[in-house]
Amino acid sequence: MKKxxxxxxxxxxxxxxxxxxxxxxxxxxxxxxxxxxxxDVYTRRSEGVSIWVVESKHIKASNPEHNGELFEPxxxxxxxxxxxxxxxxxxxxx
Amino acid sequence: xxxxxIKSLEEEFEARIARNEKIEPKDWMPEKYRKTHIRQMSQHxxxxxxxxxxxGNWITRAPSLRRKVAxxxxxxxxxxxxxYLYSATETLGVSRDELFEQLHTGKAKxxxxxxxxxxxxxxxxxxxxxxxxxxxxxxxxxxxxxxxxYARAMVRVCKEESFHQRQGYELILTLAKGTPEQKExxxxxxxxxxxxxxxxxxxxxxxxxxxxxxxxWKLKRKTNDELRQQFIDQTVPxxxxxxxxxxxxxxxxxxxKGGYDSxxxxxxxxxxxxxxxxxxxxxxxxxxxxxxxxGQWVRDAAxxxxxxxxxxxxxxTA
Ligand SMILES: [Fe+2]
Ligand SMILES: [Fe+2]
Numbered sequence: 001m002k003k004x005x006x007x008x009x010x011x012x013x014x015x016x017x018x019x020x021x022x023x024x025x026x027x028x029x030x031x032x033x034x035x036x037x038x039x040d041v042y043t044r045r046s047e048g049v050s051i052w053v054v055e056s057k058h059i060k061a062s063n064p065e066h067n068g069e070l071f072e073p074x075x076x077x078x079x080x081x082x083x084x085x086x087x088x089x090x091x092x093x094x
Numbered sequence: 095x096x097x098x099x100i101k102s103l104e105e106e107f108e109a110r111i112a113r114n115e116k117i118e119p120k121d122w123m124p125e126k127y128r129k130t131h132i133r134q135m136s137q138h139x140x141x142x143x144x145x146x147x148x149x150g151n152w153i154t155r156a157p158s159l160r161r162k163v164a165x166x167x168x169x170x171x172x173x174x175x176x177x178y179l180y181s182a183t184e185t186l187g188v189s190r191d192e193l194f195e196q197l198h199t200g201k202a203k204x205x206x207x208x209x210x211x212x213x214x215x216x217x218x219x220x221x222x223x224x225x226x227x228x229x230x231x232x233x234x235x236x237x238x239x240x241x242x243x244y245a246r247a248m249v250r251v252c253k254e255e256s257f258h259q260r261q262g263y264e265l266i267l268t269l270a271k272g273t274p275e276q277k278e279x280x281x282x283x284x285x286x287x288x289x290x291x292x293x294x295x296x297x298x299x300x301x302x303x304x305x306x307x308x309x310x311w312k313l314k315r316k317t318n319d320e321l322r323q324q325f326i327d328q329t330v331p332x333x334x335x336x337x338x339x340x341x342x343x344x345x346x347x348x349x350x351k352g353g354y355d356s357x358x359x360x361x362x363x364x365x366x367x368x369x370x371x372x373x374x375x376x377x378x379x380x381x382x383x384x385x386x387x388x389g390q391w392v393r394d395a396a397x398x399x400x401x402x403x404x405x406x407x408x409x410x411t412a
Contacts, residue, residue, distance in 0.1 A: 002390070003394075004191050005397065007184065024246075024247070029393070029396030030399070044170070044171070044174065045254075063120065064118070
């Protein structure tokens with residue numbers, strides 16, 4: 001038959017209170033196997049308390065060639081930052 | 095794209111790396127960068143996978159449960175390292191099956207050290223101490239590699255390696271402190287693994303034409319000879335401490351350079367093993383290919399199971 005097992009992306013929450021973070025990827029036939037493999041490959045030393053796996057083909061990624069249109073517009077919006085606003089020096093806690 | 099356009103893209107690319115920016119999978123990259131990384135990263139992954147074989151040889155015969163769980167955990171880590179590195183390599187647009195194909199047909203190389211046999215239990219000590227020790231020296235600088243997925247995989251690998259070296263050194267130290275026979279066994283393992291371990295740093299700088307390019311792309315921070323010297327200087331006192339002798343009559347401290355002078359490496363042997371004529375090249379590949387082929391029905395069954403489950407779900411919702 002010779003079909004390659006699909007690729008999965010693995011996200012691990014290191015401990016409660018932290019978000020799941022991308023740890024890497026692996027191959028598995030289905031989601032259950034991907035979870036078990038992720039446990040063996042990425043959490044051999046208690047690196048996590050929760051694992052998400054998602055088949056890589058379901059991830060839609062932005063194209064770095066469009067980074068200009070996507071992200072540059074934020075660069076000239078300095079008024080989104082607190083330091084943009086001039087306040088008297090005597091004002092504390094603001 | 096015109097040639098001029100590619101040239102300017104390339105210049106911008108090199109400048110990004112010089113500024114210590116990381117390159118990520120979807121970024122534009124020169125074809126040579128992609129190919130060089132696929133070659134080096136997959137070679138690295140293959141080494142982790144084939145590297146399990148000489149040690150796997152001794153798992154069932156470990157002399158105590160303590161040694162057995164340690165060796166088992168170490169070998170499992172090496173499988174993990176191979177998997178981190180394969181998936182990092184796949185981000186460059188090559189499939190896992192293609193990578194395996196290259197390994198199994200001999201098109202891709204792996205570290206020659208694994209083509210030496212492990213004939214006694216003491217070899218498990220020598221491998222952890224010297225082979226993982228040399229690997230650490232080679233790998234630590236790669237945590238700063240310019241290709242993001244490679245650098246991230248290496249950070250994880252390096253964290254795990256130090257246990258490998260320590261368990262090996264503890265093992266050989268125990269033998270060195272044991273009966274005369276045990277000590278002899280430890281010395282014999284050192285005798286056989288010392289020179290192949292030195293060869294792990296690759297050919298002499300004069301015979302290593304790609305060094306400059308690799309330095310630019312941060313695939314290398316120091317030259318082969320510099321890393322080899324670092325290994326010798328750090329390992330000699332470790333041998334002395336446990337009463338073992340480095341099998342090199344020309345080894346001697348050089349006050350002026352603040353390091354050891356050492357004897358000539360047999361480069362003929364090195365190239366012989368690289369070309370496939372080492373003591374175990376054939377055996378390693380046969381074992382590896384057999385494992386892959388004998389596992390085919392399991393991989394097929396897992397896919398069939400998935401398809402069946404999906405079919406069942408569809409029937410229910412239909
Ligand atoms: Fe490793
Ligand atoms: Fe290791």
